[in-house]
Amino acid sequence: MSQHSEAVEHNAGEVLHVGASISTFAKVWIALLVMTGMEVLLAYEQVPTLIMLTVLLGLSIIKAALIIAYFMHLKFEKLSLFLTLFPMLIFCIVLMLIFLGDAVRIPNMRPPA
Amino acid sequence: MSSHASAVGSTGSVWEGGQSPYATNSKKFGMWLFLISDSLTFSAMLFAYTYSRVTNPDWPKPFDFSPAIIFSTIMTFCLLSSSLTMVLAVHAMNHGDRKATVRWILATMVGGGAFVVLHMSEWLKLINVEHVTALNNPWGVPLFGGTFFALTGLHMTHVLCGLIYLTFIAVGVGRGKFKAEDVEVSGLYWHFVDLVWMFIFPLVYLMSAKVG
Numbered sequence: 001m002s003q004h005s006e007a008v009e010h011n012a013g014e015v016l017h018v019g020a021s022i023s024t025f026a027k028v029w030i031a032l033l034v035m036t037g038m039e040v041l042l043a044y045e046q047v048p049t050l051i052m053l054t055v056l057l058g059l060s061i062i063k064a065a066l067i068i069a070y071f072m073h074l075k076f077e078k079l080s081l082f083l084t085l086f087p088m089l090i091f092c093i094v095l096m097l098i099f100l101g102d103a104v105r106i107p108n109m110r111p112p113a
Numbered sequence: 114m115s116s117h118a119s120a121v122g123s124t125g126s127v128w129e130g131g132q133s134p135y136a137t138n139s140k141k142f143g144m145w146l147f148l149i150s151d152s153l154t155f156s157a158m159l160f161a162y163t164y165s166r167v168t169n170p171d172w173p174k175p176f177d178f179s180p181a182i183i184f185s186t187i188m189t190f191c192l193l194s195s196s197l198t199m200v201l202a203v204h205a206m207n208h209g210d211r212k213a214t215v216r217w218i219l220a221t222m223v224g225g226g227a228f229v230v231l232h233m234s235e236w237l238k239l240i241n242v243e244h245v246t247a248l249n250n251p252w253g254v255p256l257f258g259g260t261f262f263a264l265t266g267l268h269m270t271h272v273l274c275g276l277i278y279l280t281f282i283a284v285g286v287g288r289g290k291f292k293a294e295d296v297e298v299s300g301l302y303w304h305f306v307d308l309v310w311m312f313i314f315p316l317v318y319l320m321s322a323k324v325g
Contacts, residue, residue, distance in 0.1 A: 029197040040186050042319070044324055046322075049320075056319060060312050060315055067308045071307075077135070081145070093152075097160075103163075
């Protein structure tokens, strides 16, 4: 982390950590564009739905993690901030999956037209 | 009392409340809390869209690869690039370069503005050509229009609010007001708007792409 991060010295020797260097931001941006290109290619190739959904969600989570870590600076914040904000967010999102089983079953429960 | 407080502030442990446990300012922490709650709102809407889709085997695929998917890919490029320029604005402000900060914020707003224009043209095509509304569409799956317009409409509202927010920040920074932390907090909001699109684009557009 230290070789890619930089700090700016402000008044009276106070050091303000400003996160990654410009080259790191550019690399993250390129990685995000490449992953977006991969997603579009998958859609163009009309990959089977389940495989496509899994790969798209995986890539989206990686892209979100890169944005949060580098662009939103969380990688350079204290661990306590991450631990306060994200475990409960992930827990609540996972809880929303609770109806997925019902949603998948509903089409099979419809009486034939 | 004040001397006691200042003494604690400089020497007290984190668990005694003597120091900021997150080593961050209150504006940034407040924005993080807002973004986490907003994440739950978008998550709920994405789940509503997904559940509606899973329960409807006749779910339409209205997005032709050309031009709809190409358009939305360009929109994604605009948002991702605007995130990069926003990061550069924060970087410039941290280095005390106010002119460069204003320039990068304006570049960010150009990216956001392009996104809104392209998105509105996409909406108008769906409404005028495909005859999709929030309550009805030609494929007989009214939930498609309802969930699609609610989700993408809420996101576009966030982008528009972000553009207004960035205008205030750019004007303020240009006039010598605001500190680096204010630009960083506005950047957090803008990156969040980008982040949400990273889920809407594949789940709503790419999963409903039509080739050939």
